[in-house]
Amino acid sequence: MASAIGSDSRILPQPRGEISAAIVDLLRGASDSVPRLGAVDPYGEDLHLALYTCYELHYHGFESVSDGWEWDPGLLRLRAEMESAFLDALRREVSGGNDIDGELEQLLVEPIEGTGVSAYLRDVGEWWQMREYFVQRSIYHHKEADPQAWVIPRLRGQAKASLVAVEFDEFGGGRGERVHAQLYADLLAGAGLNPAYLHYLDFVPAPMLAVVNMMSLFGLHRELRGALVGHFATVEIVSPPGSQRMVDALQRLQADPACLRFYLEHIEADAVHEQVMRRDVIGDLLRRQPDLTASVVFGIQATNLLEDRFAEHVLERCWAEGHSSLRETGQESGRACLR
Missing domain, CATH: 1.20.910.10 (Heme oxygenase-like)
Structure with missing residues (x-):
């Protein structure tokens, strides 16, 4: 019998730095302010967990997190800053x-x-x-x-x-x-x-x-x-x-x-x-x-x-x-x- 892909693991992840912590706090309701992105490692744990968490809102989301966060303007602005850092790094490292x-x-x-x-x-x-x-x-x-x-x-x-x-x-x-x-x-x-x-x-x-x-x-x-x-x-x-x-x-x-x-x-x-x-x-x-x-x-x-x-x-x-x-x-x- 097939093993169902359950929903019991759709909990917010454990943060790995300042940006992922700020996003988790925001989605959990422990904060109401979206931070600006400072200097960040474009391949680092903090940025990529933060991006993954933002993107998951477009897939199945997280338990106890409102679906409305998917298109929140402040969160999208922060996500765009993280995407730019990631994309810039990729473009620098490939020959094109x-x-x-x-x-x-x-x-x-x-x-x-x-x-x-x-x-x-x-x-x-x-x-x-x-x-x-x-x-x-x-x-x-x-x-x-x-x-x-x-x-x-x-x-x-x-x-x-x-x-x-x-x-x-x-x-x-x-x-x-x-x-x-x-x-x-x-x-x-x-x-x-x-x-x-x-x-x-x-x-x-x-x-x-x-x-x-x-x-x-x-x-x-x-x-x-x-x-x-x-x-x-x-x-x-x-x-x-x-x-x-x-x-x-x-x-x-x-x-x-x-x-x-x-x-x-x-x-x-x-x-x-x-x-x-x-x-x-x-x-x-x-x-x-x-x-x-x-x-x-x-x-x-x-x-x-x-x-x-x-x-x-x-x-x-x-x-x-x-x-x-x-x-x-x-x-x-x-x-x-x-x-």
Whole structure:
């Protein structure tokens, strides 16, 4: 039986600094003033938890927080300041340009054998590391395909029709138990983890928060529709080989079939989606609006940048040193939350 994505974890997160604390206090009713953003680390814990909290108001929200906060002018002003800091940092760190064909071809090149998180898990990863990876990705896959849906009304013609076709598969082809977010909840349950929506948010560090915040940022802003399409194409193109490595890893570790089911679905579906995104979505979009080429390229490059930062955090800063990639919350260590 499928494990429902419960609502019991939609509580406000524990703050990680001044800005996230101010936003949590505001939403909790402990404050009535929206602060201005000062100097901030554009990849830091405080900014990305604050952004994630603001964006969550556009998804399922939080228990005991009024739905009206979604469009509060003061909070939107603060969110815009945080978005600018994040976007400016992304634009500084990517090369940019208009070589869409070169970017797409590069995505098809498999990384050097043995590099990347999925390759590590396939070759030498232990079960505790696999479960940590599941926890890290949970804040992404609980929202799988949701931020990308925001771009649908901003497209026309074949690009729109084809992106909707991809999204239809992501949302289970009309079957609730096959929705990819539900399959991930089943994966968590199969791994002995809590499948509830955002249950592990407090334990997930900034590198993964930034990946999800990027999707929400691209999805919510019409001017970034090209970047959202570039991001979505990147995900669909790199997913099949990465999912195959995860299947190999899970089979080696003799994982529950529910864990394999999620990745097997992505090997099959995303192999088709890759062609659709390249030819029918990006191809048609840029024929209609060639001025969006640089934006699509930016979306591809920003996605790769943030995924590389996440892999560096997990593999080099944490697992290579023998410690957890998850955060300590003050009440519980990252490793302890897996019990």
